[in-house]
Amino acid sequence: MKRFAALYQELDRSTATLDKRAALVTYFRDAPPRDAAWALFLLAGGKITSARSKIAAVDEMRAWVADASNTPTWLVEASYDQVGDLAETLALLIPDPEHPAPERSLADWIEHVLVPVANSDEAQRREVIVSAWLGLPFDERLVFNKMLTGSLRVGVSQRMVQQALADMSGIPIARIAQRMMGTWAPSPEFLTKLLSDEELPEDRQQPYPFFLASPLEAEAHTLGEIDEWMLEWKWDGIRAQLIRRRGEVALWSRGEERLDGRFPEVEDAARALPVDCVLDGELLAWQGDADAPMPFSALQTRIQRLKPGPKWLAEAPVRMLVYDLLELNGEDLRELPQLERRQRLEALLRAHPDPRLSLSPIVRPADWNDAARLREESRARGVEGFMLKRASAPYQGGRRRGDWWKWKVDPLTIDAVLLYAQAGHGRRSTLYTDYTFGVWDEDTLVPVAKAYSGLDDKEILALDRWVRAHTRERFGPVRSVDAVQVFELGFEGVNISKRHKSGVAVRFPRILRWRHDKPAAEADRLDTLKAMAR
Template identity: 70%
Template sequence: MRRFAALYRELDRSTATLDKRAALVRYFRAAPPRDAAWALHLLAGGKVAGARKKIATTRELREWIAQASALPDWLVDDSYDQVGDLAETLALLLDDPVTPGEDIALADWIEARLLPVANQEVEVRREVVLQAWRGLAFDERLVFNKLLTGALRVGVSQRLVQQALAEMSGIDIARIAQRMLGAWTPTPEFLEQLLSPQELPTDRQQPYPFFLATPLEAVLRAGVVDGTSSADDTSDDDTAPALANDPDAVARALGPIDDWLLEWKWDGIRLQLIRRDGEVALWSRGEERLDGRFPEIEAGASRLARDCVLDGELLAWREGDAGPMPFTALQTRIQRRKPGPKTLADTPVRMQAYDLLELDGEDWRERPQHERRAALDAVLAASPDCGITLSPLVDARDWTHAAALRGDARERGVEGLMLKRASAPYQSGRKRGDWWKWKIDPLTIDAVLLYAQSGHGRRSTLYTDYTFGLWDGDTLVPVAKAYSGLDDKEILQLDRWIRAHTLERFGPVRSVQPHHVFELGFEAVNRSSRHKSGIAVRFPRILRWRHDKPMAEADRLETLKALAR
């Protein structure tokens, strides 16, 4: 545990990506395989226990720390409100032991002490936790608490961990990323297979890592695209609308439009369809197998004339309709592992395929985009009854014409345009230079701040998560939650105002005096019976603080409903 706690401390204190990666390489080289496997699981976002394996609830942990520290419950709760992180709060409220206990391996803590007591009586679980608290110094106690709360957040992405493993082992990062897709168990055997230089039988069962597009605004701000990549770029900023609406700026950044393939940006579920040796598997971008949930797609894949791996978008789409149904229609299908006849009839789906990653067992990802697209066209044309369609190219004479087509995207039920360099290989992760998403301008409303909640991480002591409402008659009805869009100065100003104008508290949430108006942006509006307002907005965020607008002039609910699909 001490070695992993030292790694956690080093990662937490470092702000340089290269330093973090070097620390990870040192750890994985020195750690015993069992510990390294669990460290990989945790750093990649895994948890020790889940919904079916309860070790301790947050309420139980608060009660136990109050007993162990002899502090009143209210002081524990106030401490948590101030610190913002439960694991850190628990670690701070106890003194270090006079004599630290033995250094138990990370894997032993998890496999021999925590998992065996999962779901047992509260007294059994509490005793294991209290014994650990009494014997661990602060750094180890903090990491132990992170294991309990499942919130290891330490500024390390799964991609960075994979980069460290690739540097340490010499294995291509794409192969490592591919082997980590889907469900896996943190064992020395898995770690050995993960870093094996040989091609394994299981490699044939896994999807390829998805290639992700970057918002076009990122290159427009820089003003130039040079084909270089940034492996850790995960920005999805929708700012700089003026640049995004300027075809000349796009032309300066991307060059001749003939160098690019343009497609519609669909609003569905990103899907990788695998047909190998006649067997079919469906994988979502979230690394989840979807077998059985979309039988019409699996049946269509089985009718393909050749084995292949396709990348595309799953959409709810009725036969004969000009465009897809709203994304919310897909939500009726996502959670149904075996949809019945009514569901299949009410919400039919189709796959719009736009890339070919493998053909007849051969990896095509290094081939240029235009070559992969031509082969994909041929594969689908040879199987006209497969029910999988080719995502159409958007024919634009120049960037001005493309901008005009983008302006009509919402009426088509799409989110904008995808721009793909014709000569580009299929990469993994989000890398700048070859795939850009040119999204339409957001829909907007002016809404009133109603509730606020503290944020996480460095903003855990500030109120940064907000709920906004619109007028419905004489009543303000909540319609959206947002936590991004304000700068640090505005957040501090609003935080002070929230504290001074709180009306009620509901646990961590405060209701505030209705007064301030904010312009919100969002991608789409859909009818929803699950929301009090009857409306659900997609990807809401704050565009600006409307100091110029009184609360009475905020938008009305019927205005938002009129935008719903």
């Protein structure tokens, strides 16, 4: 644990990417394989505790630390409010031991101490956790608590970890990222396979790292001649890679989740192809010969069903609109220019037509002004705007600015009233930065959206002070506030939803501005929001 705690401190104190990467390389090179595997799991976002594997709940740890440190409960709460991070608060309240417990490795702590007590009775879990607190020095106690709370945020992205492993091993980062997609168990065996320079059988079913577009914030004409770009509609569905290798089919979402069985019509279409390939595209609910896809809410009814029955297959049939060909008959095509990949894709789907695998159409405006005019028709077409792809660009991994842009239609907007506030995470853990907003339903304000982005630092500090001074009630970490502050919210779309008390669900809400000029009585009404729904 001492080695991993030292790595955590080094990563936490450093602001330079190269320094962080160097620290990761040193750790993975020197750490025992079991420890390195668990460190990789944790730094990549993995958690050792979950709803199905309860080791220590937040309320339990607060009670345990109050007793173990002889601290009144109210002072524990006050300390947490001041520090803003529960793991650090717990570590600070326990004094360092005069005689630390014998050193255990990171893997031993997880595999032999914590995992064995998961879901056991409280007394047993409490004994294990408190004993660990009392025997660990501060740096190790802090990391221990970070593992328990699942908040091991230390300014390191999964890609940075993958780059460090690539630097250390010489294995291309694309291969490492590919092998880390999906669910994997931290073990020396997995680490060996991850860093193997041989092609493994499992590699055949792994997707390529997705190429992600950046939002276009400048004027489109600044990109140069429109003939250098390929324009496609930006679909509002599930980004996915459909893999057919050696006759086997796999379907992966951009979120690194296997979707096999959930969209059997798309998988059947891939099996019907006479060639192996990897397709990149968008899963959409689409009825027959309709001119536009069904709302995203229709697709959501399918996401939850591992094996949809005939009713769901009929009510929300799914197709894949394909826009890229990454591999054909075992040949990796990603280094080819976008235009050439597109031509090969068109030839493939033209030779084997199937409405379940449709080609995402290219839009050919005369110039950027014409493109802007067409973009304004996006919502009527059931799309979010345009994707702009440089015709000469290779297919890259991750978000690389310059070759793929998303030129989205201006957001829908409403004016809503701030109802609740909650402290943020990481650097914002001492400030109230997560907000819940409501609109009027007759004489009642009904919550309709949560947002935590859009305000600048000065506004965040001002709103934090206001929240603390105008709190009505507390519900754990959440405060209800006087319903007087109005904010303009932007969002991508609205869907009718039976799962929400308001009857609607907004997609990707964010704060556009603080409306100091508007009283709460003039905020928008629920009927206005429902009228925007598709």
